Amino acid sequence: MSASLVDITLRSGSGHNYVRWELNDGSYFDWDTNGRSVCITPSNLPSYEGRSLTDDETLAYLYVLRAPVQSETGKYEEAISDYKSAMRLHTEVPMPYNNYAWLVATRRFAGRDAHIEPAIAAARYAVSRDPQANYLDTLACSLALDKQFEEAVNVQERAVAEAPWQADFRARLEMFRSPSPKDCTGMS
Known part of the structure; x- marks a missing residue:
């Protein structure tokens, strides 16, 4: 047994x-x-x-649980390392890809710029595996961080259509559409 x-x-x-x-x-x-x-x-x-x-997939699950604790204590590189370990150990699961992209899109930390393109790729992968509203929202925030506001608006519109009750999603859509659009830095 x-x-x-x-x-x-x-x-x-x-x-x-x-x-x-x-x-x-x-x-x-x-x-x-x-x-x-x-x-x-x-x-x-x-x-x-x-x-x-599998044992590796269970370890990946642990990394996904630990990463937000690392992030909440300002240990962003450790959180990123945990998410990347989870992505490597359990490639199919979209959550670590999404959560890595969300961390990069919403937090300020040294070396963040080097993570922008990988975060966009990770967010796109998460959406390709599971096009749920939360993952679309993350992709839109990742695109906004890279100043790709037109695509961010298109993706955020899909997130709002999937979850119209999410006031945060609607607010971000308006933020991306504004004459002076902003990214999601500082949001949680």
Whole structure:
């Protein structure tokens, strides 16, 4: 018998994880340690969700959890290193790509300019894997940082269409459209 981490996205868009106990006969038992109940893995998930994570993929998950802590304490290079490690260890998952791009688009730190192009590429990759509103918003902010405001407006319009209730998304769209457009530096 072995145990592994399983990661999924719920219908609400929230992330969720649980433990999968793989039995000797090839069957498995999914258990939510927080809810203290059996989990049923939904069907029709992306290929990187709903399956037992490898050791490297589990380590990538840890890096994605640690990076925001690094960032919140001003350790931006350490956070970037964690995101890049996660991207290398679990290439399919869009979250570390998106979160790396968001960090670069919103925080001031030494050496930031060297990360602009890689952040745009990372944001584009995240959107290609999962074109959700949050990832589109990150891509728009990344483009705005590079002064590509026309494309930022186009991408942000898609984010607003996907999530019209998000006041932050609408405000950023107006910011990108303004006669003196601004990027997302300083936003959280």
